[in-house]
Each structure stands twice: as structure tokens, then as C-alpha cells.
Amino acid sequence: MSDRPPKPPRQERWDHRMETPLAVASLAFLTGYAVRVLARHGLPQAWLDLCLAVTVAAWALFAVDYAVRLRVSGLRPLRFVRAHLLDTVVLVLPLLRPLRMVTLYDRVQRRRDKPRLGLYARVMLYAGMSVALLGFAGALTVYHHEADAPGATILTFGDAIWWTCATLATVGYGDVAPVTPLGRVTAVGMMACGLALLGAVTGSFSSWLVQSFTREDDKRPPGASPGAS
Incomplete structure (x- = not known):
């Protein structure tokens, strides 16, 4: 049995609604960061600033999603952190944010009656x-x-x-x-x-x-x- 409490309906609806935006934000974060690092000596400063803005906006979306899920879960903050440890680490550590794309694929597979x-x-x-x-x-x-x-x-x-x-x-x-x-x-x-x-x-x-x-x-x-x- 899992120690994670069952999700309230509001949280399930929110998670379903945010699957695609978070996956897109993960891809945008990785792309913006990659361009900013690999082309930092060849791109104009305006483009580098745009890449920085994309990565910051992606992080902001992660933060908003985390805050909303904390609110609709009905759990106390410490218990929510324990139940969603990976999401907490992904929010704090930029290195792990692209892994959101893996969690999206996992959720899509779980919704099928019989995964491929x-x-x-x-x-x-x-x-x-x-x-x-x-x-x-x-x-x-x-x-x-x-x-x-x-x-x-x-x-x-x-x-x-x-x-x-x-x-x-x-x-x-x-x-x-x-x-x-x-x-x-x-x-x-x-x-x-x-x-x-x-x-x-x-x-x-x-x-x-x-x-x-x-x-x-x-x-x-x-x-x-x-x-x-």
C-alpha cells in the first residue's frame, strides 16, 4: 500500500489540466537553457535575454502549479512535501526540471486500460x-x-x-x-x-x-x- 493520500477531485482535475502545459514548460526550459549556454558567445544579448526569460517563465509555471496543488490537496505543507518529494526537488533544482516530460509520459500510460x-x-x-x-x-x-x-x-x-x-x-x-x-x-x-x-x-x-x-x-x-x- 502507498503512503500517499488519495487525491481530492479538484487536484485530479488540476493535474489533468496541467499535464501538457508542464511538459511544454519543461521542454521550453531545456531549450532556452541549452541555447543560452551553447550559443552565449554567438548570439546577440537580446536573444540571450529572451532565453533567460523563457527559463524563468518555465520555473514560474512550476512554482504556480506547486502552490495550487498544495492549496487544493487539503494537506499541511510538511505532509504535502513528503507526499510529493520529487515535485519539490524538481521545483528547487533546475537540473531536474526536464524530468517533468518523463512524468507526463508515465501519466498518459497510466490512463490506458492496457499499456503498450x-x-x-x-x-x-x-x-x-x-x-x-x-x-x-x-x-x-x-x-x-x-x-x-x-x-x-x-x-x-x-x-x-x-x-x-x-x-x-x-x-x-x-x-x-x-x-x-x-x-x-x-x-x-x-x-x-x-x-x-x-x-x-x-x-x-x-x-x-x-x-x-x-x-x-x-x-x-x-x-x-x-x-x-
Whole structure:
């Protein structure tokens, strides 16, 4: 049983109404931030200011959605935070805001009577989407703060992508590493997310294998050896 309290009808209506706007805001946030970071030396200041305005507006929409859901939930603030921990973290940490697109896909799948993919396939798909979005956002964040830092080894966006892949995979070659405080904080968060996502995929794949072998054993006639044809 889940510890999360059932949603009041008003909150369900609000969540349904805000699914698409929040997904669009997530995409707009990631696009605006990417353009502002990758083209900061080639775009006029007016365009950079526009990208900044888009990212701030997307964050403001997240904040409004969070405040409304807190109000219509009927819960006390502390209990609401505990019941919606991921939403709270996404609101506070810009790096995780693109993951809103994954939650939208999950809600769409849940509304169907019979999802196209099985449970284990959905877990691996969600983990893959999360890794791609988190990795891209993390690479942007690290490149933004490291490229011009004294003594930095992450000098290009390609370096940032390589570092992100090594960090999320928990390999950590050490050939490039962040030197700024914010870059290192981002690294710690990505290490934790990488371990969690890797554990989710590995656990789901292992469970799928066990269930597949169990079904094969159940279909085998009594007394037959596992290697019998």
C-alpha cells in the first residue's frame, strides 16, 4: 500500500489540466537553457535575454502549479512535501526540471486500460528517458560553470558530455572533472541519480529474467530435466 493520500477531485482535475502545459514548460526550459549556454558567445544579448526569460517563465509555471496543488490537496505543507518529494526537488533544482516530460509520459500510460509496454519494459524505458534528459541537462550545467573557470579541464561541450556519461555510468575515469563548487555539487547529484537509475534498470532486468525462467520451468513436464529437448 502507498503512503500517499488519495487525491481530492479538484487536484485530479488540476493535474489533468496541467499535464501538457508542464511538459511544454519543461521542454521550453531545456531549450532556452541549452541555447543560452551553447550559443552565449554567438548570439546577440537580446536573444540571450529572451532565453533567460523563457527559463524563468518555465520555473514560474512550476512554482504556480506547486502552490495550487498544495492549496487544493487539503494537506499541511510538511505532509504535502513528503507526499510529493520529487515535485519539490524538481521545483528547487533546475537540473531536474526536464524530468517533468518523463512524468507526463508515465501519466498518459497510466490512463490506458492496457499499456503498450509491460511493467519491466516501462521501467527501463523511463530510466532511459531520465538518463538522456538528466545527462543533457547536467552536461549543460557543468559546461556553463566550468568552461571559463581557472584550471578547468571541461573546456568544451563535448568534454561535458563525456564527463556526464562517465559519471552517470559510475565509471569516473578522472581525465576530466569539475573544479567549481557548483560543478562539483552537480557531480554529486548526478552520481546519486546514476546509481539509482542503474539500480532500477538492473533490478528490473534481473527480475524479468527470473520470471521468464520461472515460466519456462512451469511449462516443462514433471520429471523432465532442464536440458531435455
